Amino acid sequence: MGKIDGKVVLITGCSTGLGKQQAIRMAEEGANLAICARNMDKLNETKRICEEAGAEVLAMSVDIMDYDSLVAFVDATAERFGRIDVLVNNAHTITIPKPFLDKTIEDLDVEMKSSVYAYWHLMKLCFPHMRDREGAGASIVNFASEAAVMGDSLYAPYAAAKEAVRGLSRVVAREWGQYNIRVNTLCPNGMTENASGGLTSLSEEARAHVQAAFINNPFRRAGSPYEDVAPVTVFLASDDSRWITGQNIHADGGALINA
Structure with missing residues (x-):
């Protein structure tokens, strides 16, 4: 028996990286999935793996901007499954890390539209299909970042x-508790193929900065998207997190430790 048996989970950015591994883990824990990405070929591979794990999967090519x-x-998800229990806003288009003076307003537009704007829209669109669920209710997990919390150099638009x-997310958590919807943010540290593959395009300074950030934790290693990050998302999606809302969770191996 899985931790999220029968729940319908809508998750963005599932062709590769964190989104793919979360989708797989959720399928293994009993969820049915609505997954999206721009690259349909890669998304279909995620769909195949999730279906082999027993999930019913809707996969669509979606530009979250x-x-x-x-x-x-969202309409296709509601039509297919009749409800949405969990929304995981994972997708984000990150621009090349550079000093603030070298960043442009176009960089900021891309990162805002693929992140906070998309999350804003999806929460509102999913709300009618999530509200007033009995028992533990519905759950929204919005991906944030330790790089923003810490104000990491080279990441001004991202931060x-x-x-x-x-x-x-904190505002929506306060407003939507009355509808039995909880809203939390998750700051992950997981070395994905996107992160490792993108290192070659960076300057030597930026490459060293990014590599150091992934292992700057008490365990001195980069996190695994499947083994270290995805289980936390599953927990936040599950009924076990029913009394947690408005919180920011760090699945980062202790990269950020504070009171």
Whole structure:
């Protein structure tokens, strides 16, 4: 018996990286899934793995920066499954890390639209399908970042977008508790193929900075998206987290430790 048996989970950005591994883990824990990404070929691979784990899966090509695309995705999910129990806002388009003076307003636009704007839209679109669920209710997990909490160099647009996500999530958590919906943010540390593959495109300074960030924790290793991060998302999706809302969870191996 899985931790989220029978729950319908809508999760974005599942063709690769954290999103793919979370989708797989959730399928193994009994969820049915609505997954999306821009690259349909890679998304279909995630779909295949999840179906082999026993999940019913809706997979759609979606540009999360396009509102009409988000509407179509949520509508298709509701039509297919009849409800949405969990929303995981995972997808985010990150621009190349550079000093603030080298960043442009276009960089900020991309990161805001693919993060806080998309999360804003999806929460509102999913709300009618999540509200007033009996028992432990529904759950929203919005991905934030330790890089934003700490104000990491080279990540100005990313930090701005991810801190906006945290602020928005706290407000929605306060307002939607009355509808039995909990809202939390998750700051992960997991070395994905996207992160490792993207290192070659960075300057030597930026590459060293990123590599150090992934192992800057008491365990002195990078986290595994499947083994270290995805179980935390499963917990937040499960009924075991029924009394947790408005919180920011660090699944980062202790990279950030405070009172």
